[in-house]
Structure formats: C-alpha cells, structure tokens
Amino acid sequence: METEKGKIMVHRIEVGFREGVRDAIGEKTRDRIADNLGIPVVSVRTAEVYTVEGDLSPADLDAAARGPLSDPIIQEFSFDRPLSSDCDWIIEVGFRPGVTDNVGRTAGEALALLYGTPRRKDLRVYTSRKYMLGGSLTRSDAEKIASGILANDLIQRYEIREGRSRDPREGESPYVPKVHIQDDPSVEVIDLDVSDEVLQNISATRVLALTVEEMRGIRGYLKDPAVREERRKAGLGPGITDVELECLAQTWSEHCKHKIFNSLITYEDEKGNREVIDSLFKTCIKGATREIREAMGEKDWCLSVFVDNAGVIRFNDRFNLVFKVETHNSPSALDPYGGALTGIVGVNRDPFGTGKGAKLIFNTDVFCFASPYYDRPLPPRILHPRRIYEGVREGVEHGGNKSGIPTVNGSIVFDDRFLGKPLVYCGTGGIMPARILGEPSHFKEIRPGDLVVMTGGRIGKDGIHGATFSSEELHEDSPVTAVQIGDPITQKKMTDFLLLARDRGLYRAITDNGAGGLSSSVGEMATLSGGCEMDLKKAPLKYPGLKPWEILISEAQERMSLAVPPERIDAFLELAREMDVEATVLGRFTASGKFHVLYGEKTVACIDMEFLHGGVPQMRLEAKWIPPSLEEGEFPEPEDLGAALKTILARLNVCSKESVVRQYDHEVQGGSVLKPLVGARNDGPGDAAVIRPLLDSMEGVVVAHGICPRYGDIDTYHMAAAAIDEAVRNAVSVGGSLDHLAGLDNFCWCDPVESEKTPDGRYKLAQLVRANRALYDYTRILGVPCISGKDSMKNDYIIGDTKISIPPTLLFSVIGRIADVRTAVTMDAKKDGDLVYAVGITKPELGGSEWYACHGIVGKSVPVVDGPRAKALYDALSGAIRAGCVASCHDCSDGGLAVALAETAFAGDLGVEVDLARVPAEGIDREDFLLFSESQSRFVVTVSPARREDFEKAMKGHVFASIGVVTADRKFRVRGVGGKMRIEEGIDDLRKAWQEPLAF
Amino acid sequence: MGKKVKAIVLTGNGVNCEMEMAHACRLAGADTVDIVYTGELLAGGKKLDDYHFLNLPGGFLDGDDLGSAKAGANRFLHGRVREKEERLFDQLLRFIGEGKLVLGVCNGCQLMVKLGLLPAFDGNYGRQEATLTVNDSGRFEDRWVYLRVNPRSPCVFTRGVDRLYLPVRHGEGKFVPMDEAVLDRLEKNGHIVVQYSDRNCREAVMDYPANPNGAIRAIAGICDETGRLFGLMPHPEAFLHYTNHPRWTREALPEEGMGLALFRNAVEFIRGKNG
The missing domain is CATH 3.30.1280.10 (Phosphoribosylformylglycinamidine synthase subunit PurS)
Structure with missing residues (x-):
C-alpha cells in the first residue's frame, strides 16, 4: 500500500x-x-x-x-x-x-x-x-x-x-504530522497612537504581557524626533514593527526583567509604619551579598554574582564552581513531561552559558505538587496531580540521565494549592578552569566586529511566548505553542562541541537561548559591545513559514548564541561540522548603540540598546502587612505516640521518595561521595549531596536546599528564615561548613500586584517584602551570600470562577566546598552502643508543622530561627565533624525530633533508645510537642563512646545533650518525661510506614 | 617492562561515562589514554589502529531512541570514514582481529551485543545472538548490585576477581538470548562472566531487586570466546575509590574500589602480551 x-x-x-x-x-x-x-x-x-x-x-x-x-x-x-x-x-x-x-x-x-x-x-x-x-x-x-x-x-x-471487527486496512492510511505553513516573511506595523483600551487589547491578544504604562512608554519613545530620524535612516517608519514590539515584550517581561523585584514598593507594617523600598532585588538580595563580600575582604571567594546566567564562586586555585536554579512551572502544568524535560535541559544551559562556559557536574530538582491521591473534581485544563507527578518525574529523568549529569539532590513538597500550578525547580552546577588560555573564565567580553553565531537546534514555532506566557497566570487561552519538548542528545552533542571550542579559544563569549530566544540572548550579549546587526533570514528553521518576529523570539530549545572573532570563525565552523553540530553566522556585534535586525536586506527592527534594556518604567506597588489572625491548635495529646509517629512518617511531605530518586542517575561522572539514599540498606534519606568533581582530588562539593512553604501561612519572614536555615543545616549535617557556602534564592509567588483579579495583592506583596527581609537578615548573619537566583511571580490559575494560588514558596539552595570528602558523614546510626545526642533547642513551635497539619490546624507558633546562635552552633558542629568525632548527623525538619530519630535508626538498621526528659527544651509541656515541634537549627547526632569527650569538648557552650543510645535490638524506644515508655516500635514497622505512601 | 599501553575511550552522540572510564584506565596504569569522539574517527583524524584497548562507555547513544544503542550500532555499520573509505565497523573488526581488547559498559555493552561482537560464537563477529531489553520493572533504575564472577570464564578482565559490587544505571538491561541453544552454549563455554547474585556473590539470583532487570539466568555480562571482548551492564568505572561505595561511611573498605581490578587486568594483559 x-x-x-x-x-x-x-x-x-x-x-x-x-x-x-x-x-x-x-x-x-x-x-x-x-x-x-x-x-x-x-x-x-x-x-x-x-x-x-x-x-x-x-x-x-x-x-x-x-x-x-x-x-x-x-x-x-x-x-x-x-x-x-x-x-x-x-x-x-x-x-x-x-x-x-x-x-x-x-x-x-x-x-x-x-x-x-x-x-x-x-x-x-x-x-x-x-x-x-x-x-x-x-x-x-x-x-x-x-x-x-x-x-x-x-x-x-x-x-x-x-481491534477485532475491523478491516485490517481501515484507518491505517498514514497520517503525517507535517507543518504546512505558507512562507510569509511579512512584517506588520502597529499603530500605538490609540486609546489605553486598545493598547491593553494589543498587549492581550498578542500575549505581550505588557502593561498600559509600558505600552505608553514605547509610544513615547517612538514620538521622540531623534528616534524618528534614526528610524527613517534605517528604513523604518514612525510606527512600531511587530518584530520590535515582540522583542520589547520579551525583554521587558516579568520573566526577564523581574519588574516586581525591581519595583518601588511602599510597605506598611502592622503598626502603620510606612517605608519605601527601591527594589527588593537591589536592597535585600544584592545588598546582603555585597555586605557579606565586604566582610570577607581578601578571602572573598565570590567571583561573579547576579550579572551572568549563573553565579560563580571559587572552588580552588585552579577551578571555579557555577550554579543556577530555575523554575519551569507554567509549561509543566500544561505538559508535565515536556515542561519538566525542557526545565532541566534549559537550566543546563545557564551554567553552560556562564563566563566562557562550564562543564556540567550535577543537577538538582525540587517539585511542589498537589497530593497524587487528590480525589475531588478537577477544574478545566488541570491535569490530575498524579499525572503531573509522573510526567514531571519522567521529564527530569530523561533530561538528566540522557545528558549524563547526575541528579544529586532534591525533594518533593505536597500541598493541594499546587493543583493550579505545580512548581518545578531545576538546578544545575558546573565547573570550569579558573583560567582558559590565560584568561579568567568567569568574565564575558565581546568586541565590535565579533560575529553573532547560533549553534545547536533549529528554530520552530515551539516555545513562542514562553517568557511572556509565564509572566501571566494560567488561563483559558494560554498558548499551546509555549510548550516545548527538550532534546537532551542534540544538546549533549552541542555541549561536547562547545567545550572543545572553548578550550581551543574558538569563541569569545557564550550565552544560552532560553526565555525570549534570540531577542534576549543576542540582545543581552550586544550590551557588551554596544550593539548588533543580525539577519533573521540566515537562521536555520525546522520548517518554512515563520515570520521574522517568530524567528526572533522563538524559544526552540538546545541553542546557544556565541560571539566569535572573525579570524576564528573558519576553525569554529570546521569543528562544528566534524562534531555534527549546526552552527550559523547570523550577523555581527557592533558599537552602534542599536539592536538592529534585518530580514534579508530589509530592516525589521532597530531599537536603541539603551531603551531596550533601560526603558522599562519602574513599577510602583503597595504592600500592607496585616498578620493573619490565627489560633493555636487545641487537641488532646494522643495516648499512642507510636501510632502518631507512624502517621507522621507516612505523611507525603515526610515519607520516602525512593521510587523517584532511584529513577535518576545520581552517580554518573564517577565522583559520587554521598548519594541521596544512604545507610545500611541504601534507603535512608540523605541530608545533602557530596560529589568529587575532580577525580584525582579529594576536594568535594556539597549541595543542599531548604523549602518550607507551610510556615508562610503564618509569616513569610519566618518561612524564608527557615528555608535558609534548613539549607544550611543540611549542608552542615554532611560535613559542609559556613566558611565556603553560597546560596541561591528562587522565589515562586502568587501574583502580588493588586488588581481586580488579585484583590489581596497588597498582602501578597507584603509577604514578598517580609521574605526578602529575612533573606537579607539571615544570609548576612550566617555569612552565606546569594550568588544567583530567579523569581516566578504569577503562579495562579484563573478559569471561570475558580482561582487557585500557590502558597508563597522560597527555595533556598546552597553550594559549598568540602576540603576533604573523606570527612563527610551520613545520617544513619552506625553501631550499637553509640551515644545519641539532640543538638539545638526544642521550643513549642508547631505552627505550620506536620503534626498540626495532621489535625487540620495551621496554628500561629511558627518556628523562629535564632540566627547568631545557629551560626555559632553550625561552626562548632562543622568542626566536630571535620575532626571525625561524629558517627552520624541528621537534620531535624518536617516532623521534628521524632522523625529525625526514627530515620537515624531505621537507616542504620539499628535500634535507638532515648529519654525525652534529657532533650534540651524550653516551654514545652506536652510529649507530642517535644517529639514533633519543628524548631529550627536542630540535629540528631550519634557519637562513638570513644569520641564522646572530643565531641562534647567541640560542642561546649552550645545547646546539646546526650539523650540515649543506639541499640542492636532494632527497636525504637522513647521514654517519656515522666519515665514511662511512650514509644516502642520495631524499626521495620517504622520504615514500612515511611516507605509505603509513594512506592509507585 | 612491557610495551606502552594505549587506551582509547570512545565518546560523543550521547555517551556520558567517558571521563571516569578514562580515569580508570589511567589509574590502572595505561600509558596513553585518549578520549576520542566518534566524529573524530569518522573524520579520519583518529584511528582505532593506534590503540590497544577500546573502551565503550555508558550513556545514551542517540538517546537510545530506537532502542538502546540501536542508532549507535547503525552508525558503526554504515558510517564511513571520511564518507567514502572503510566503514567504522571494518576498522573495529580489524582491531578485534589483531587480538586487542574491548570493554563495553552499560550502553557500551548494549552496543557490543547489538553489533554482534558478543558473544560472537565461532569468531563470527557481527551476528547478533542476544539482546538487552527493557527491565521487567519498566523503569530506569540506579542501584548497586552484587555480582558473582564465573571462574571458568576465559574473560581477561576478571582474572583473579571472584566478586563485585557495582551500580547498575539503566532502563534496558535485561539480557535475553535468541533461544535456548544460545543460552546453553553461553553457559557451556564460559561466556557468562558475571551474574546478579546474593550478597555473598555466590548464587545467581532472579529476584528483584538483587536481579535488577529480570535478566535471563541473571546474566549481567558476557565475553567472546577469546575473553578479550567483554561487555557488562553494571559500571566498574563507577567504583574506583572507596568513597564511591554507598556505605563507605559505615563499612571498613580498602582504598581502591572494586571496579579498578577489571582495568588493571586489561592493562597487564596488554603489557604482558606485547612485552
């Protein structure tokens, strides 16, 4: 046939x-x-x-x-x-x-x-x-x-x-999913000299996500006689072309320009005090990093912060580390597999496109979903959370595994408010020689005359409007073209090629094509030379029929943009051919001050660089903090605390994520030191990852994170503080230290701009202000500078009368250096007879805890981090671990002390017997609160009796106490404050309760 | 003192374990270790003929899009050096014919089996007798497995090695022979080099997860009749140092990881043979 x-x-x-x-x-x-x-x-x-x-x-x-x-x-x-x-x-x-x-x-x-x-x-x-x-x-x-x-x-x-009763030929005539579009390189001129209403309409129908104020700003620019004259010379009229308007919309999108983080905010606190904040990003985030770096003085190991695609810190004299975390929430809501896959291979290109380019050495992934067991009716366009879970998991599996980058650290957070938009955080770390052919690797330089070169995949209609689409809530008409499917192998081939080109000095600068496509990548690179001129007709397309504006802003994946000196272009293109990678010269960088785009001979866009990057008007926003009125929980203390413990262990936020972790390759590249699953049966929950990126060296990289959106229901200040503390204490648990630890902030918020759709915008913005304040306060106290970050501000779902907003969520990731990986420790109890210590103080802080959540209560006693005390404690504990005094160390987080103790026991396949009366505590009168309070900055540590004195000496002056012993009988026993045995459970039963919920 | 040992680690098109594989060769004492892209072989700038020990590392050749290593095998069979001269496969056959060593790990093992380099009964290199297919679990998994080593096997790489503990990291690792006759012959002639086993590395096991993929007769790796070609699904290059071991923080282990022995044997064999 x-x-x-x-x-x-x-x-x-x-x-x-x-x-x-x-x-x-x-x-x-x-x-x-x-x-x-x-x-x-x-x-x-x-x-x-x-x-x-x-x-x-x-x-x-x-x-x-x-x-x-x-x-x-x-x-x-x-x-x-x-x-x-x-x-x-x-x-x-x-x-x-x-x-x-x-x-x-x-x-x-x-x-x-x-x-x-x-x-x-x-x-x-x-x-x-x-x-x-x-x-x-x-x-x-x-x-x-x-x-x-x-x-x-x-x-x-x-x-x-x-299957049975059919004619074997029926329905088998081949369907070919070919793109049939007429070639139409037309350019439309749009009249902006219209009413506000029409401006609004233009923005909405073209998915520009520009405000009326911004549209007016563009109109004003075009009216400038000098601008008109320049445009006339370039062959353009007074009206704006669709290429220019789309380009401005991408460059000015919330996604690319972080307009909310850079806005002028008037903040009013609960007492009515008002103050004006000129950019949260500049004051709280960059401000804190600047102060930390100043305090470090000569020892400052930060190299490139907030200026490039990813942050860069020193690893040792010969190498630098690079780290970036991104989110890919909106696409993952529509197509979980493609969205997450694109998320991971997309963030790969950030460290890869930083400085002169880094080799990629690890991935991280943190997901926030609604319960996979969600059983109520689903609003339109929403996929079931189970399907999102499976799809996202598989997308990251394919993206990470096929790229040959180990996925070393992550977590999954569950809250049914993530039904409207799941959060998919993907991070990638890289390493690069400190100098390449004699030049520092973390700088970017471009000279006028360098060629604009695009490498990797071809351009299609996929991923058009990704940047602007993610700058809006998910709605009825969210464009399907925004969804893309990544291709890890095309990308791997490209990165193989580019690392060779880098080491041979065949290009001068590199950046990735992500949000906004060529308009963003070339637009940003052009700031380094002072302009550019490129011809979109030269760009390789997947199929004919793309309009110039589509070529410019398409976010088709697996592409990098480079600046190649003219004298190197032949060698560059020759190597590309040999490595079977497509590379195309699109134009050249200039010093003209213009972002000049042609299609063939014809100019289709000519915008002043200064206006393109600096023309977006600053937003002015109002924030008002009114603490939510919440009540502390009231419920009787249960008689059977063993059953309570099993209930908590089986909570989705606490239980084992092994089925997901196993499906990620976490040890490719050969430098795995601490894996995500540790302990006697390789199934305990490790606190942080340690890898050895240089196989001939014992120096290591520690990677960890903290995330705790539930505390934000009470106060986002303490939520942010707890996330930072959790990230740091996870790193400290395995042997990291505050001497060399950098942070990354990733804010995912619901729309905090007051409007008809968001009547509570001022409260949500106040939540954002408070989280940033905590970031400023705690990163300085702990001495952990943020080196990069990202925000995603429109995580809402609005269709019909249904609005679902995510809880404000901060992911804080850390990367640090361990001088000798052989000093690292894991969280599993090692040997019977070892002493069990509770480190840090337990307070009645159950607000937002898993234990309250079991009773349907939020509460108000949110955990509060005592920064200076935590810092001193972490320094002491890091020292004790480095000195080899510690057999195991596990951080206390969701589910508190009880969960940390139980995990320590069953991961070690050993019993533990502890006495609650000996736990350092303050103001607690209930045993369930002592067990399940989520006070921050605490650890469970086990120590061999032989090292007892050394350990106690190292920890002198800090809050800690010996509370029990590791036993051989594989029983988990907790003696109550009154001396009565309150919990006695077999560790296999506890492990089972912990392992079952997500074992699919 | 024997001849200089030159190892080549082939990469590109989705291979991703080349770095640690090369590190293993260096630790094992190879004098020259080159990481070479398949593209360089096809462009003619590099030749297999210049080496003694070919390493085919793990990864996802062409994404394993047509089944693991299928498109990769197609490139060997139909890709021509400088687009006109000999096929890459001809170069490979010459390499084998000269008595040199080939080690395929994971995707490299899948490639060898699907190219018919293993088991290659009667020296018939190029005839596929077995395959590696989707794990019975239907999923990719990263987990460590115990391996029983066959003392009767002619395999050069496992001489003196009686047990291994290594990670598997694959979605398509289930070994399936063409038929019973192939299986019998594999068994009888000692082609079966390593099998998934109990913790003592004594008994082959069929139970998940000790046998992570449902491999027939728990086969984890096979060699050709000469013992110079060896492919296995678990990753020896992933365990070169004790800190790679998932329980190094709780067990007393020697400095050197168990996987290194295979590479040492390869280097010693070449040195001895050529000395």
Whole structure:
C-alpha cells in the first residue's frame, strides 16, 4: 500500500514484540490504567510506528526495519500493512504537527546514514506508538484511557480503533504530522497612537504581557524626533514593527526583567509604619551579598554574582564552581513531561552559558505538587496531580540521565494549592578552569566586529511566548505553542562541541537561548559591545513559514548564541561540522548603540540598546502587612505516640521518595561521595549531596536546599528564615561548613500586584517584602551570600470562577566546598552502643508543622530561627565533624525530633533508645510537642563512646545533650518525661510506614 | 617492562561515562589514554589502529531512541570514514582481529551485543545472538548490585576477581538470548562472566531487586570466546575509590574500589602480551 500525498510517498513501518516476549512498557501501562483510572484492562501490548516520508522501495523499507528500527532477537516488523494483533482496542498516539519528535529525528538520521548521503534529502520520519488493549472495554473506556493516560491532547493526537471487527486496512492510511505553513516573511506595523483600551487589547491578544504604562512608554519613545530620524535612516517608519514590539515584550517581561523585584514598593507594617523600598532585588538580595563580600575582604571567594546566567564562586586555585536554579512551572502544568524535560535541559544551559562556559557536574530538582491521591473534581485544563507527578518525574529523568549529569539532590513538597500550578525547580552546577588560555573564565567580553553565531537546534514555532506566557497566570487561552519538548542528545552533542571550542579559544563569549530566544540572548550579549546587526533570514528553521518576529523570539530549545572573532570563525565552523553540530553566522556585534535586525536586506527592527534594556518604567506597588489572625491548635495529646509517629512518617511531605530518586542517575561522572539514599540498606534519606568533581582530588562539593512553604501561612519572614536555615543545616549535617557556602534564592509567588483579579495583592506583596527581609537578615548573619537566583511571580490559575494560588514558596539552595570528602558523614546510626545526642533547642513551635497539619490546624507558633546562635552552633558542629568525632548527623525538619530519630535508626538498621526528659527544651509541656515541634537549627547526632569527650569538648557552650543510645535490638524506644515508655516500635514497622505512601 | 599501553575511550552522540572510564584506565596504569569522539574517527583524524584497548562507555547513544544503542550500532555499520573509505565497523573488526581488547559498559555493552561482537560464537563477529531489553520493572533504575564472577570464564578482565559490587544505571538491561541453544552454549563455554547474585556473590539470583532487570539466568555480562571482548551492564568505572561505595561511611573498605581490578587486568594483559 503506497499512499500518494502531494508528490512525496508515505510509508509506515511497525515494530512490535514477538509473541511470547515480555512487553514491560505495556505491562507498566496496564498497571497505570488500573491504578490511576480504575479501568480493568487485561493486557496492553505496544508497537512503535515509524511514518516515513520519502521515495523508498520495498527493499529500502525492509532494510530500515530489519536494521536500525527493530531488534531481531525480540521484535517483529511489518511495513505498509499493520502488524497482526489480537486485541480489543487499538489506540495510536502521535505528535501534533511541529511538536519536537526526538525519536523521529534519530530515526531520520539513522535512515539517512543507512541509505547514504545522496538520498538524505526529503527523508522525514514521524513516530507514533500503538497500544493494543485486551479486555472487555467500551469505546468510552478506550477514550478515557487515551485522553487520561496515554496522550496529552495539547501536543499529541490519538486514534482509537476496534481491534477485532475491523478491516485490517481501515484507518491505517498514514497520517503525517507535517507543518504546512505558507512562507510569509511579512512584517506588520502597529499603530500605538490609540486609546489605553486598545493598547491593553494589543498587549492581550498578542500575549505581550505588557502593561498600559509600558505600552505608553514605547509610544513615547517612538514620538521622540531623534528616534524618528534614526528610524527613517534605517528604513523604518514612525510606527512600531511587530518584530520590535515582540522583542520589547520579551525583554521587558516579568520573566526577564523581574519588574516586581525591581519595583518601588511602599510597605506598611502592622503598626502603620510606612517605608519605601527601591527594589527588593537591589536592597535585600544584592545588598546582603555585597555586605557579606565586604566582610570577607581578601578571602572573598565570590567571583561573579547576579550579572551572568549563573553565579560563580571559587572552588580552588585552579577551578571555579557555577550554579543556577530555575523554575519551569507554567509549561509543566500544561505538559508535565515536556515542561519538566525542557526545565532541566534549559537550566543546563545557564551554567553552560556562564563566563566562557562550564562543564556540567550535577543537577538538582525540587517539585511542589498537589497530593497524587487528590480525589475531588478537577477544574478545566488541570491535569490530575498524579499525572503531573509522573510526567514531571519522567521529564527530569530523561533530561538528566540522557545528558549524563547526575541528579544529586532534591525533594518533593505536597500541598493541594499546587493543583493550579505545580512548581518545578531545576538546578544545575558546573565547573570550569579558573583560567582558559590565560584568561579568567568567569568574565564575558565581546568586541565590535565579533560575529553573532547560533549553534545547536533549529528554530520552530515551539516555545513562542514562553517568557511572556509565564509572566501571566494560567488561563483559558494560554498558548499551546509555549510548550516545548527538550532534546537532551542534540544538546549533549552541542555541549561536547562547545567545550572543545572553548578550550581551543574558538569563541569569545557564550550565552544560552532560553526565555525570549534570540531577542534576549543576542540582545543581552550586544550590551557588551554596544550593539548588533543580525539577519533573521540566515537562521536555520525546522520548517518554512515563520515570520521574522517568530524567528526572533522563538524559544526552540538546545541553542546557544556565541560571539566569535572573525579570524576564528573558519576553525569554529570546521569543528562544528566534524562534531555534527549546526552552527550559523547570523550577523555581527557592533558599537552602534542599536539592536538592529534585518530580514534579508530589509530592516525589521532597530531599537536603541539603551531603551531596550533601560526603558522599562519602574513599577510602583503597595504592600500592607496585616498578620493573619490565627489560633493555636487545641487537641488532646494522643495516648499512642507510636501510632502518631507512624502517621507522621507516612505523611507525603515526610515519607520516602525512593521510587523517584532511584529513577535518576545520581552517580554518573564517577565522583559520587554521598548519594541521596544512604545507610545500611541504601534507603535512608540523605541530608545533602557530596560529589568529587575532580577525580584525582579529594576536594568535594556539597549541595543542599531548604523549602518550607507551610510556615508562610503564618509569616513569610519566618518561612524564608527557615528555608535558609534548613539549607544550611543540611549542608552542615554532611560535613559542609559556613566558611565556603553560597546560596541561591528562587522565589515562586502568587501574583502580588493588586488588581481586580488579585484583590489581596497588597498582602501578597507584603509577604514578598517580609521574605526578602529575612533573606537579607539571615544570609548576612550566617555569612552565606546569594550568588544567583530567579523569581516566578504569577503562579495562579484563573478559569471561570475558580482561582487557585500557590502558597508563597522560597527555595533556598546552597553550594559549598568540602576540603576533604573523606570527612563527610551520613545520617544513619552506625553501631550499637553509640551515644545519641539532640543538638539545638526544642521550643513549642508547631505552627505550620506536620503534626498540626495532621489535625487540620495551621496554628500561629511558627518556628523562629535564632540566627547568631545557629551560626555559632553550625561552626562548632562543622568542626566536630571535620575532626571525625561524629558517627552520624541528621537534620531535624518536617516532623521534628521524632522523625529525625526514627530515620537515624531505621537507616542504620539499628535500634535507638532515648529519654525525652534529657532533650534540651524550653516551654514545652506536652510529649507530642517535644517529639514533633519543628524548631529550627536542630540535629540528631550519634557519637562513638570513644569520641564522646572530643565531641562534647567541640560542642561546649552550645545547646546539646546526650539523650540515649543506639541499640542492636532494632527497636525504637522513647521514654517519656515522666519515665514511662511512650514509644516502642520495631524499626521495620517504622520504615514500612515511611516507605509505603509513594512506592509507585 | 612491557610495551606502552594505549587506551582509547570512545565518546560523543550521547555517551556520558567517558571521563571516569578514562580515569580508570589511567589509574590502572595505561600509558596513553585518549578520549576520542566518534566524529573524530569518522573524520579520519583518529584511528582505532593506534590503540590497544577500546573502551565503550555508558550513556545514551542517540538517546537510545530506537532502542538502546540501536542508532549507535547503525552508525558503526554504515558510517564511513571520511564518507567514502572503510566503514567504522571494518576498522573495529580489524582491531578485534589483531587480538586487542574491548570493554563495553552499560550502553557500551548494549552496543557490543547489538553489533554482534558478543558473544560472537565461532569468531563470527557481527551476528547478533542476544539482546538487552527493557527491565521487567519498566523503569530506569540506579542501584548497586552484587555480582558473582564465573571462574571458568576465559574473560581477561576478571582474572583473579571472584566478586563485585557495582551500580547498575539503566532502563534496558535485561539480557535475553535468541533461544535456548544460545543460552546453553553461553553457559557451556564460559561466556557468562558475571551474574546478579546474593550478597555473598555466590548464587545467581532472579529476584528483584538483587536481579535488577529480570535478566535471563541473571546474566549481567558476557565475553567472546577469546575473553578479550567483554561487555557488562553494571559500571566498574563507577567504583574506583572507596568513597564511591554507598556505605563507605559505615563499612571498613580498602582504598581502591572494586571496579579498578577489571582495568588493571586489561592493562597487564596488554603489557604482558606485547612485552
């Protein structure tokens, strides 16, 4: 069967498993259908379908199917007819036109190689997957399975066919998801000399996310006679082109310009005191870092902060460390897999595009979801949290694992307010030589005359308006083009190539193409030379039909922009060819002061650099802090504290995340020292990661984080303080120290700008102010400078009458240096007879705790961090760990002391017996509060009796007490304040309670 | 003193364990260790002929998009040096014919098996007799496994090694032979080098997670008849130092990681043979 479609022949090759061969993907799919939808499918078999466009003979098709497309040991194939299948329903899922099809691209390359160079042209391969379902299902069941599990309607299309009673040819005529757009390089001129209402309309319909004030600012700029004259010379009229307007919208987006963090805020506190803050970013974040660096003086190990794609600190005399954390929330809400995958490969390009470029050495991931067991009706356009969980997990798995970067640290936070938008934080660290060919690696320089070069993937309509889209809430018309699917292998090939080019000195500067595409990357680089001139017609496209503005702002993935000196361009392009990476010269950097864009001969944009980057008017916002009126919880202390402990261990925020962690490669690159899972059975929850990035050295990098959105319900000041404290104490737990620890702040907020949609904007902005104040206060006290960060300010969902806003959330990540990794410790109890210590003081601080949450209470006694005391304690404990006095150390966080003790015991596969009367505490009169209070800056430490004196000496002057002993009998025993045994549980039972909830 | 040992670690197109693999070769005493991109071999700037020990590291060749290492195998079979001269595979066959060593780990092992370099009965390199497919769990997993080492195997790399503890990090590691006859022959002739086992590294096990992927007869790695070609799914280059061990903070361990022995054996074999 050959189908004629235009002039190009289309063929289908199907590859399925032979009879009797196990189909593990099919089985997993069957289980998910049963598990998530409750539809009892008896069997699922899968087959891969390759739709091939090209003039191919049966012999060609046979060679392709027999060769790269199937495995002769376990698979069978057919071409131009379906594989026979004995099933009740067939669901075939393929991509919509224009959606990245990585497998299709690889298949196309493989076939081109198989057939030889002359026939490469016009060969296209598109993939889809057939699911063959067995069981007595109705068509409506099949429909539910297709839309609920197998396909995401936004990026995929599916066909449902009956398995048995059909004509074998029916429905098999090949569908080709080809993008058909007429080539139309037209440029539209937009009249901004209109009413505010029309301006608003222009912004909304074009997804510009510009305010009326900003639109007026642009109109004012265009009226300047000098500007008009310059434009006339460049061949432009007084009206703005769509290319210019889109470019300004990207550059001025909340996502790129952080307008809220840079706004002028009038803040009023609970007593009515008013004060004006000129940019939270400048005063609280950069301000704190500046003061910390000044205090460090000559010892300052910060190298590049807040100016580049990622922060840079010194590692040792020969190497620098680079770290950046990003979020990819909005895309992950629409397409969890593609959104998260793009999130991780996207943040990879930040350290990679910092200074002269860093080799990537670790990833981190922190997710915030609604409960996967959510059982109420879902609002429109929202995917079930379980589906988001699985999709995001898989996206980060593919993005990280296939890039060969270990995912070393992360966590998952659950709160049903993340139903509207999940938070997907992805971080990447890198390392680079301190000097490359004699020049410092952390600076960027570009000279006029250097060439503008783009490398990596091609440009398509994917990812248009990502930056502006994420600067809005998720609404009915959120554009589907904003969703992209990353391609880790294309990116890996590009980074392999660029690291070689870097070391050979073939380029001068590098940056990534992320939000805003070329308009942002080249626009920002051009500030270093003072202008640029580039021709969009030269840009390689995935398919014809893109308008100039689309080419300029497309966020199609896997691209870097570079400044290449003209005398190096031949060598650069030659190496690119050898490494099979596309590289294209688009123009040159200038000192003209203009961001000048052409399409062929014609100028399509010419904006003053100064206006592009400095023209956005500062927002003026109001914030008013009224402390929420909350009540402390009232409920009786339970008799059975063992049962209470098991309940807390099984809370989603506390329980084991092993099933997710295992699916991430956490030790590729060979430098793994402390893995995310530790202890006697390799299943205990490690506090932080330690890696050795240089395999011939014992110097290590420690990576940790803190996040605790629940405390923000009481006061975001203390939430932020606790997040910073948690990150630091996690790092200290494994042997890190405050001497060499840097932070990254990632704020995810709900819209804090008062408007009709957000009547409580002033309160939300006050929450933001307070969190920033805490950041300023505590990073200075602890001496942990922020080196980079990011904010995502519109994490709301508004459709119809439903509005869901996330709880304000700060992720604080830290990166530090450990002089000798052999001094690192893990959290598992090591040996019976070791002494158990509680370090730090426990207070009645249960506000926002897991224990209160078990009773449906928020409370008001939020944990308060005593900064100076914590700093002194951390210094002492770091010293004790470095000196080898500590057998295990575990931080107390969600679930308090009881959870930390239980985890210490079962991770060590040992028992623990402690006495609550000996726990250092203040103002607590209930044993459940003593066990579950979430006071900050506390640890559970075990010490060998032989090191007891050394340890106690090292900790002298700080709050700590020996509270019990590690036992061999594998029982967890807690004696109450009155001397009565209050908990006695087998550690296997505790472990089981902790492991079960998310073991899917 | 033997001849200089030259090792090549092949990378590019999605390979990602080249750094630690090269480090292992250096620690094992190889005199020259070059990390070389497949693109450099195809461009003709580098040749396999200049080396004694070929390392095919783990990773995701072409994303494993067509099944693990499938597109990678296709590149070997159809990619031509300088686009016209010999196939890369011809260079590889010559390398093998000269009695040199090849070690494939994880994706490298998948590549060797799918290229038909393993087990290559009767020296028939290029005929696929087995495969590695999706784990029974249907998922990628990173976990450490105990391995029983077959003392009867001719494998050069495992001489004197009787037990291993290494991580697996794969989604497609389930070893499946073409048929019973292949399996019997693998067994009879000592092709089975390592098997997933109990904690004592004595008994092969079929139970998850000790056998992490459901591999038939718990096979984790096989060699050819000469013992000079060896592919295994677990990662020896991931355990070169005791701090790589997941329980190093609680167990007394020697400085050197267990994986290094395989590379030492390779280097010693080459030195001895060429000395």
